[in-house]
Amino acid sequence: MIVLKLGGSAITDKDRPETLDGRSLAAAADAIASSFGAGGDGAVDELVIVHGGGSFGHHNASEHGVTTTTGSYDPAAVHDIHGAMTTLNEFVLSRLLERDVPAVPVHPFSAAHRDADGELALPSGQVETLVGEGFVPVLHGDLVAHVGEGATVVSGDELVAELARSLDADRIGLCSTVPGVLDDADTVVPEIGSFDAVADVLGESESTDVTGGMAAKVRALLELDAEASIFGLEGIGRFLAGENPGTTVQ
Secondary structure (H helix, E strand, C coil): CEEEEECHHHHECCCCCCCECHHHHHHHHHHHHHHECCCCCCCECCEEEEECCHHHHHHHHHHHCCCCCCCECCHHHHHHHHHHHHHHHHHHHHHHHHCCCCEEECCHHHCCEECCCCCEECCCHHHHHHHHCCCEEEEECEEEEECCCEEEEECHHHHHHHHHHHCCCCEEEEECCCCCCECCCCCECCEECCCCCCHHHCCCCCCCCCCCHHHHHHHHHHCCCCEEEEECHHHHHHHHCCCCCCEEEC
């Protein structure tokens, strides 16, 4: 069981509202198709994909002042943010389907919620069943119902963490715009075993990001039992082939 996240910044132009990076998304879809099931080299047969919000979700969430902790009761805001994410999800699905990857949508807004303490609940029975039936579920950063806040953002990284736990994932991959976690000299850090070891080099995202950037990714991955890798677009194929490109977090 592999959970693969396509970072929103890797498949969109994150500095231009609702702008797809078609070339990068096509490259990602090619790498996935080359590895999945009978249509590829057979290296992967149980796969769940999560994609981030990029310039679709983050831009709209920022415009409405909605984050993972600050919500909205405005139905127009909900429609704008969720609608933008379903549009991006359709782009991702279509590129995968064009390459015979049996991708199907799973929208977190219709399944997940947060309690009054902000704890996320994401039932995974639907995802697990779809995988067992030969599909590739594709989830995405989204809004979720939140007790006392209306609706708040759920990040792709949060979804990856919840799915990794509930599905007992063997491997987790996060595809970003960089080839891994970079140190002060822009060199890839090969392995991270604690947050303190890299805290000084993990800054905020330079683009509009309401979910915490690279620091949040590393923190979330360190809390999981499964081995995880953070890598660039060119590392997807290697990761799906069983290698550990970029930075290993464990």
